[in-house]
Amino acid sequence: MLEITDVTLTPLQRIPVAGGDVLHAMKTTDPGFSGFGEAYFSTVEPGAVKAWKRHRRITLNLVAPIGVVRVVIHDDRLGSPTCGVFTQVLLSTESYCRLTVPPMLWVGFQGLGDITAMLLNVANMVHDPAEIDRRRIEAFSFDWSEVR
Amino acid sequence: MLEITDVTLTPLQRIPVAGGDVLHAMKTTDPGFSGFGEAYFSTVEPGAVKAWKRHRRITLNLVAPIGVVRVVIHDDRLGSPTCGVFTQVLLSTESYCRLTVPPMLWVGFQGLGDITAMLLNVANMVHDPAEIDRRRIEAFSFDWSEVR
Numbered sequence: 001m002l003e004i005t006d007v008t009l010t011p012l013q014r015i016p017v018a019g020g021d022v023l024h025a026m027k028t029t030d031p032g033f034s035g036f037g038e039a040y041f042s043t044v045e046p047g048a049v050k051a052w053k054r055h056r057r058i059t060l061n062l063v064a065p066i067g068v069v070r071v072v073i074h075d076d077r078l079g080s081p082t083c084g085v086f087t088q089v090l091l092s093t094e095s096y097c098r099l100t101v102p103p104m105l106w107v108g109f110q111g112l113g114d115i116t117a118m119l120l121n122v123a124n125m126v127h128d129p130a131e132i133d134r135r136r137i138e139a140f141s142f143d144w145s146e147v148r
Numbered sequence: 149m150l151e152i153t154d155v156t157l158t159p160l161q162r163i164p165v166a167g168g169d170v171l172h173a174m175k176t177t178d179p180g181f182s183g184f185g186e187a188y189f190s191t192v193e194p195g196a197v198k199a200w201k202r203h204r205r206i207t208l209n210l211v212a213p214i215g216v217v218r219v220v221i222h223d224d225r226l227g228s229p230t231c232g233v234f235t236q237v238l239l240s241t242e243s244y245c246r247l248t249v250p251p252m253l254w255v256g257f258q259g260l261g262d263i264t265a266m267l268l269n270v271a272n273m274v275h276d277p278a279e280i281d282r283r284r285i286e287a288f289s290f291d292w293s294e295v296r
Contacts, residue, residue, distance in 0.1 A: 017190075017198070018196075018198075019192060019193055019196035019197065019198040019257075019259075020190060020191035020192040020193045020196055020198060020257075020259065020264065020265075021191050022188060022189065022190050022191070023188065023189040023191070024188050024189075025186075025187040025188050025189060025268075026186065026187045027185065027186045027274045027275075028184065028185055028186070028274060029274060036176065036184035037175065037176055038173075038174065038175040038176070039173040039174045039187050039268070039270055040170060040171065040172050040173050040174075041170065041171040041173060041213050042165075042168060042170050043168035043169050043170075043171070044167060044168040045167055045168045048166075048167035048168055049167065050165070050166075050167040050168060065189050065213070065214070065266055065268075066213070066214050066266065109167075109168075111167075111168065116168065117168075118213055118214065120173075120187070120268065122187055126175045126176060126177060127175075
């Protein structure tokens with residue numbers, strides 16, 4: 001499923017606690033950790049597509065504590081063994097995982113389900129608009145209507 | 149309201165974005181940042197009280213992206229100018245803030261509202277059970293039934 005080289009999915013623990021569970025997100029000792037710069041939330045409304053964005057320097061570490069987000073990743077890195085490939089993953093607390101996306105890949109989000117979903121990103125740098133590239137959704141031919 | 153010395157509340161930005169807003173949580177350059185060890189979620193079921201817990205070394209940075217959590221803090225530090233005081237704050241995306249709690253204070257959570265609330269904690273150390281003290285809810289005489 002995750003066919004793009006360098007993109008990894010790491011199972012996370014949900015620990016049962018009376019009154020409300022604890023859900024892991026990111027430790028310094030975890031796979032994918034490459035420094036801490038900022039933690040922030042991106043929400044994704046049901047059915048909405050937010051695409052495409054590329055970080056030139058930031059590694060994303062994405063966790064969905066609420067709702068279901070389809071994350072689509074496109075590799076157009078010249079010389080990459082997976083150049084040209086699109087891959088996708090559904091993030092939610094079902095089969096709860098952290099998705100690590102290195103720089104220079106195009107990323108899009110789609111909100112699935114009936115509620116506004118939320119992604120936590122634990123990024124290795126503070127937000128810097130200068131390191132972000134954007135393209136319109138039409139820039140890459142990906143069919144957002146077909147899930148899975 | 150925040151009558152305990154060293155406890156701080158920092159307003160956070162919610163940035164309108166088509167398809168779903170961005171909500172800030174913590175940057176290395178933000179007030180209250182004292183290093184990164186782990187980010188994790190604690191959920192709090194409606195009406196549930198999770199109390200009391202004290203971290204001997206960890207500074208908590210708490211943000212509630214979903215639901216409403218009442219956080220109650222009790223200071224029993226000998227020599228503290230606010231020794232004996234209880235203080236409370238409601239965390240939610242309404243008047244969206246980050247609560248910074250230094251070590252050696254007792255903390256309890258209560259889920260308010262109709263949905264399971266969620267707290268993100270950006271902690272300056274990886275979880276270590278040896279630095280946590282726990283007391284039963286009855287250990288301190290605080291009236292959890294009276295909100296505000």
